[in-house]
Amino acid sequence: MEVTAARAWVRRINRLIISLVAVLTLSFLMIQLIPGDPVRTALGPDAPQELVLERTHQLGLDRNIFIQYINYWKNVFTGNLGDSIIYGTPISSMLAARAPNTLILVAMSMVATLVLALLGGVVVGIVTRSSRLTSLRLFFNMSTAWVGALPSFLLAPVFVYFFAMRAGWFPIAFASGYKWFVLPLAAIALGTIANLSRIVRSSTEKVLGEDYILVARSKRLPRRRIYFRHALPNLLTAALTIGGLQVGAAVTGTIVVEQVFAIPGLGQMLTTAIVQGDFPAAQICMLIFATSVLVVNLVVDILLVFFDPRAGREVGQS
């Protein structure tokens, strides 16, 4: 057993490494694919030719592509990320100011999603199992479907209107302290919580109909034990798999709310960089976002092996 689990982890980590190499390579190629002279495009047609050449040299874009690729690897791993093509400031200092805001928003919304959706989904699933309280089930399915379909760019301004402008409970935009954090987090996580909890509820109902739950009942175990010891680990597989996929929605939501609340974060840095053609900055932001999506999915995969002993074997077989 321990051997299969270890092998499963090795496989997963291998997969992550391959994906990371692919992401790194793609983010490198991204710049090569830009048609024309990207530096010229960024600085505009009026920029003096010397400046363009100087920046091109600074960025190493005048070298052989293989050397550029190797340098890119070196730079990413040494944290020497170069300078913004527009501002000429080091990208690493831009990141230092922005990355924490974004990463905290993404991480917090993931934590909130997993905890609240699991809790809510399991509780409602227990209450509505075997067609009890059909009206509650219907209400839950409908409301989570609707809330889950609401985009952050709608939720965020609505929240601002009601809770910041009218009620005045929270600041209307990024501010010092911790209060500014509440509305963006809610706008990101409400949808993911709704979507995940709907899935958790239906898989709770499914798990509670399994034979081994009947067996646990025939052993007259206390309900708490049946729900938490027997049912929960079995529905975590589905919940975590779908939960991991929610990181995509959380990243998108974060990029959007940064725009609404004027939060200095990676999303804003990325979109500004795209508009201005500041591709070295865009490149690094893409790299960070992509890496965090991959890493979250790996963490979920590893948790799955931990909770579901079969996961190890399935991977071994495929």
Add this chain to the structure above:
Amino acid sequence: MKMLRPLYTTATGIVASVMLLAFIVLAIVAPMVWGDAAVARDILDRNAPTSAEHWFGTTRLGQDIFLRTLVATRLSLVAALIAAAIGICIGLPVGLFASALGPRAKGFFTGVINVMIAFPAVLLALFVAVIVGAGTKAAVIGIGIAMAPGFARLAQTMTASVAKLDYVAAARTMGIGTPRILTRHILPNVAEPLVIQAATSVGVCILGVATMSFLGVGTASPAYDWGSLMITAQKEGNFYPAPLSVIGPATMTALAGIAFVMLGESIAGTIQDTQATGKVNRLARQLRATMKGIPQGAAAAELAAAGASPAASSLAPVLEVDNLKVAFPTADGVVWPVRGISLTLAAGERIGVVGESGSGKTLSMLAIAQLIDYPGQVSADRLDFSGTDIRRLSPAALSRFLGTNLAMVFQNPMSSLNPAMRIGVQVAESSRVHRGLSASEGRQLAIEKLGEVGIPEPELRLRQYPFEFSGGMQQRAMIAMGLTEAPKLIIADEPTTALDVTVQRQILDLLERINAEEGTAIVLISHDIAVVTSVCARVIVMYGGLIMEDLPTDGLLTEAAHPYTLALVEAVPDTHTDKTSPLATIPGRPPALAAMPPGCPFAPRCAFATPECEATQPPLAPSGIGHRVACHHPQTRATVAAAAVARAGSREEVDGDG
């Protein structure tokens, strides 16, 4: 088309179609009617707040934002449709190509698609925007490309499922050409999933394209779509005087997205019919009230007078059941799978319950074990376990009482063991919960019991998970799990049906040995009378939710009197059967639960049925020592054989005449 029926027959479908229609009309009409008004500037009325004249306020140039929102419908929808089309045009061919690859390449490809699907569409679109630069084109191409992995996976699963279709192979062998196979056979099968995913992804594209514009990397002035209206209003400070300047276009986007997603869902039929379950709940409430009203009967009254003792008595019968009924409310009314069975099981006795599926044998045992789950309802005039009326026990006392005295083994050991728990934990669990054993005591007990049921190396096996056990070993573990509390009764429901023939005998031997060594009474449920007679001293034959006959195994060949029992005996190939005559089978099928005959349930299939049989249900009456039978016209093997001969004769006559 049948596929589109839900669009006008289900509530979701109707709402989705109406919303879609409204959006489509708006997309066509709005730019023609309000196109000019939406760009008309009113210098005197710039950045206006919400008013009767300007619902969503006005822009910095004094343009009416509400009209702009209506006009923007066209660009927003068209952009999304193009994006979805790009996704289909890239995704489908790539997926089809991938499904033609070898297994290794296909596996790699599937892995890549899975990683891509985990990536948010907006992030992929931003990647494209870096390369082609900000603009509507970037948003549409980027979101379109982001849709492609989903369609590639769809193409893969569709080709896999189509390849499995029998008629495709059949059509091939009949020499039907490929184009015809494609249009007549394959297309209708793949059209529905394709339409569903296409509709859903248009919805996703609407949101995606709007997000790109909202982030400032999509549509930009002078063109405008919903996303760019939002960001412009926010940047130009329209939000505070007129919050609808942002919330309005955002709501339009969300509604359009939801309309397409709902369209897909209504075609897919994922929205469940809840009226049926509502009726089930109502019936369940009624049943609970009426079934409580069923008089408890003389036996129960006596017991109450005597003052039932909660302690399990070793002298009392293990089980005394009188008039046990199980009812299930369904959408079509109440069905009664168990319609009043009575039986007594002495301590240490082995009885077999035989019947076809649907005879009520499993449900009656679950009812005895108090395991019928909602919405099912149970009633009985008497339900005593070891001299204790278990219906009178408090929930806590019942748990302890049945938890330690009754063990159950089910048909499929693989699904009966919890896949996420180690075997040892599951085996020791009852004792740890009910007797408070420590972890190490539980371990010792598990090792002991696993060894007892013949699992080699129990110290190692108890650390394993169920999937690491063979089917036979899993069933042994299930039995070991039941034995930890030295129960008075084991109910085994088809314990060998899911197992290999070679293993079946071992499990039955194990049950016999436990009965002999521990004196545990055993109820063995099976559809196979041969399995039952090889283990049990007594056989109970069930049919249509009733006991038809209850007799000692020894008397099965000599004393069986019920035509159904006799037919079952006749159907077993053994040394007693006449090898020259074909194996007897019972013509007809068991009655449906919803259409139970008023009289004898076996009457429709019985060769001896009379009008009396069809009218009144025969009572289960004693007929000799330890023998009960429910039949108006009891038979013997001889009379059954004679009747068969007579029937065969008359059939020949008829044939001869014709």
